[in-house]
Amino acid sequence: MLGWLLTAEILNFCTFLNAQMIKPSGIDRIIGIETAPTQMIITTTKEGPTEQLSVKIEVTDLQDHRIFTPISLNGLFLLISRGRYTVPFLRPDHFYGVYFQSENTVNGVRMFHNETRIVKTMPRHGENTTNNFVDPRFEIYVHRNDENGGSNTEGVFVTIKWLTERRIPGSFLSIKIRVLCEHTNATENVHLKDTEAGITLEIAMDHKMDVEDMEENSHQIKANISPLKCREICWDVDYVLPVLSRNFTREFNRTCEKIEGTTTTTFVRELKSYKVVGNTLYVHTEIPENQADHGVVTLSAQNLAESMEEPIFKEYQVASTPNGTFMLQLEEGNAYAITYKYIKALPFKYSTKDHFMVEIPALKKSGNSSKEELDSGNLVDFVVDPPILNITSEGEFVETPKISLEIGPKYAGQNVSLKTEDFCGSTIIKGNRVDFKKPAVPLELPLKKIVCGLEKNLTMCQNVTSSCADTKFCYTPTVLRENIAYEGPRKCIDLARTLEYEVAKQASRIFSWLLQFLIVWIVNTR
Known part of the structure; x- marks a missing residue:
């Protein structure tokens, strides 16, 4: 199983991002938040002039649903404190939500930015954390087989699961999945709610398939399946906790997985014989016993005497025809070009065709006797x-x-x-x-x-x-x-x-x- 397992241990939220990695945007943004037992220090970029800059910081107690008095600074008040903001009087080992808003006017252009973060203060010195109020443990992994009971090895699936039994009501994971291909990328946005144990998405893509027969007369084939143009699946995850009309988020680092190929074997249905009785064609097929087959068989008959006519066509679901014999009603006195097609959907898409010709004699009453004679059709x-x-x-x-x-x-x-x-x-x-x-x-x-x-x-x-x-x-x-x-x-x-x-x-x-x-x-x- 390919996968990425995130186990969120005790979070101290003192990770700092390198400011040089954040591209200038003309407006201040959060670089990182450092926490102590009773305070937090918010570090931001300093972009653009200060004269018309305004900054607002709002801290919410996520556990008690209480909003602290907002910090609002602008103009000259930012000359000293800009880029480093301290929020005091916090409780140790406690979860808070930070709302940061910056607004500025540069060269006559008004710019606005806001973002939210979930942070946790450090426990008191010498103490271990006991607060698991926010515990967003989850796992995301890429796999081939459908875990809902299917066996579609040609499909590529991404499964997202919670690893915690207790989840905060209203919280959810916001996942942006990117499929990286040779000349294009595809993006899918999904949410995993707190009320859901997990979700699985199937990623549609083209595959290269090399099929070879196994032992002779075994009805078994082996397929080597590999992605044709797509090579990697990446995902960005945000944990979102709605409190008092704000959606507070915690970001997780981007993770990427290579899309691996797979090899699988399966049994296929084979045409064994056919015969004509009256004006009915019987096609006999075979697959090893005890092998589930959810494929489709189609029979098509083109009248060779009337090539412009639409062919006679019939489709069978193999599962509803357990004896493996398929019938097609034809018209007397004609020869037909028959196409037998077998389509297997699982564990991968595979089809075979057989072509043959049959003649349906026409019966007519002899003018001189009551005996039936074969007409030359x-x-x-x-x-x-x-x-x-x-x-x-x-x-x-x-x-x-x-x-x-x-x-x-x-x-x-x-x-x-x-x-x-x-x-x-x-x-x-x-x-x-x-x-x-x-x-x-x-x-x-x-x-x-x-x-x-x-x-x-x-x-x-x-x-x-x-x-x-x-x-x-x-x-x-x-x-x-x-x-x-x-x-x-x-x-x-x-x-x-x-x-x-x-x-x-x-x-x-x-x-x-x-x-x-x-x-x-x-x-x-x-």
Whole structure:
């Protein structure tokens, strides 16, 4: 704990200030007050001429609330006594308030000054003081953590506390706090009343933060926090005691503390997985058990088909979502760029972002049946042209089908790329990457190997020595928006299932033609 502790012991108030340290102001001011058991001597500066100078000194018994007869001097009466004023007939070991007022006219300019002091006379010789009537003991210190139960290590706090249980009613501490920064200083004035045990102020300032991960997969990070431009906090303290319409003060020397940096660790929430069920996106996150988390999670979804629309947005207070799963309702038949953002406020401000892409299929009723079929709202479509593989009776393609990957029409303006995987033992796309500079990218797939893996008896399969062990063509789509990559989930198209139905359908057509030909031949031969 950084701090400064003032323990006010028995005060004799005989401290003298060097007169040379007080800058000339053109009017008399108090330099210091020396006390004895039954008198005090007030020493002041002597600035300006004496002719129009007037000085008034008023002494108040702070304990009995009694005002002594004021001392008023002016003109010639100040020629001898100016700068040193004696107040006699005081009680030993007693507290008094001094009001000093000076007024002068210099070069036609009228100047006025007044100030107050709290003083205590010395006890009689050989005796120890027993009077603790004015006992302004307090402490002021700078710290990082909020002592009210918070753990904001990024904040800088100044705490002011009384150290005395008994305080004079109406008294208070007047504190001027200065924050010293590179190009500017900030000032805050606060009062600590006698009825308050203490107060804490948070000093707002910018910080430099170096964050590093702790152990892998531990969800833990470490932050080294240091002030960016501010280096020091200083404070001036006056103890103020109001008595009989005057505020008597005791000044304390200025104290300064360097603003130290700090190092702390904390656990953060991490995105573990996401999935789409119907038209609802579920985002699953995780943080170690028994770790309090008062952060905020936001989900934002930008419709890639309608880039000018406002994104769908939802904010969650993590504390009210204990299972760590956050949901977002989306519209069917669209692809979305999703931004997941996690903001941690304590013990320091920290945020993370994850970006990904999801596709929400649209359901529509088929015109020929009541079965629901998926509509093509995909970001990328796998297109076979012609859609039916026409095979001759000799087992050859009538027309070699063209297979391509095409961007969905409503996503034509998006910057889409695919990361492809090897298929059937070979690289289909050079570099395994597709950048859609055109809406469609052709694929050179080994169709004979695929078909012959399904229909080995076809004529064209006699010279095919091998087939595809895995007939799934897989790729991962990515959309680039404002230099941010939104990667979608890995997608696979099982060509065996897709083409098996087409081949079987074509084979049934050949069988039907042969059956019709046989019936016609039998009829004609009778």
